[in-house]
Amino acid sequence: MMEDKGPRVADYFVVAGMTSASKPLEEEIQFNDNCHKLAKPKTPITDVAVIVKSLGEEVPQGYTCVETTQTGLSADLNNGSLMGPQIFLCYKRGRDKPPLTDLGVLYEWKERLKHGCQIIQTTPYGRPAIISGGTSSQRIYITYRRAPENTAQNSLAVTDICIIVPSKGETPPHTFCRVDKNLNSSMWGSAVYLCYKKSLAKTNT
Numbered sequence: 001m002m003e004d005k006g007p008r009v010a011d012y013f014v015v016a017g018m019t020s021a022s023k024p025l026e027e028e029i030q031f032n033d034n035c036h037k038l039a040k041p042k043t044p045i046t047d048v049a050v051i052v053k054s055l056g057e058e059v060p061q062g063y064t065c066v067e068t069t070q071t072g073l074s075a076d077l078n079n080g081s082l083m084g085p086q087i088f089l090c091y092k093r094g095r096d097k098p099p100l101t102d103l104g105v106l107y108e109w110k111e112r113l114k115h116g117c118q119i120i121q122t123t124p125y126g127r128p129a130i131i132s133g134g135t136s137s138q139r140i141y142i143t144y145r146r147a148p149e150n151t152a153q154n155s156l157a158v159t160d161i162c163i164i165v166p167s168k169g170e171t172p173p174h175t176f177c178r179v180d181k182n183l184n185s186s187m188w189g190s191a192v193y194l195c196y197k198k199s200l201a202k203t204n205t
Contacts, residue, residue: 042159044095044157044199045093045161046094046099047091048120049063049123050088050129052085052127053088060124062094063092064090065090066089066090066091069164070173071169075163077184078186079189080189081184089163098146099157100145100147102117102144102158103194105131105141105143105183106142109139114143118143119143120141120143121141131183131185138185140185147201155200158196158198159198159199160197163193163194165190172193177195177196177197178193178194178195179195
């Protein structure tokens with residue numbers, strides 16, 4: 001028979017703390033650089049632009065060009081088109097203005113621009129920013145919606161952009177939204193889709 005010692009506060013106890021040989025946690029854990037960067041909150045995207053690389057247009061200062069897809073393919077919005085210009089999407093991060101809250105694609109010949117959205121009509125160099133392969137008369141534009149000036153800090157904002165080519169086995173990355181409108185209207189080449197990720201603006205402050 002076990003001896004009754006009465007009620008006990010605990011069966012075990014541990015001693016927690018650092019010894020003279022202990023290292024800070026950040027030194028103890030080895031992060032993969034790429035994974036560590038992905039874990040950091042990203043500054044919201046405030047501007048997007050379209051450039052025509054085949055006409056010599058360069059990435060505007062302060063912008064990042066989406067040059068490749070997630071698997072390393074060319075992110076040319078006229079991917080594989082025989083006659084179409086090489087068109088790429090660029091974006092800029094910042095906190096000097098309200099961030100973008102949505103991105104879209106406008107088929108000008110069959111629909112109207114949604115309320116509150118803006119069209120990227122020209123490149124930073126003044127050329128038409130039409131996303132259409134070859135001599136297509138069906139004009140396609142990239143659109144965006146910007147948050148109002150008095151937006152709450154916990155609202156959603158666009159924090160990442162990518163391009164995918166589904167025929168090559170590509171799918172939207174986890175938590176990304178796909179704009180279900182093919183950007184490549186050419187009879188040749190692959191279908192190209194715009195994807196973007198939204199995160200709470202508060203987490204990026």
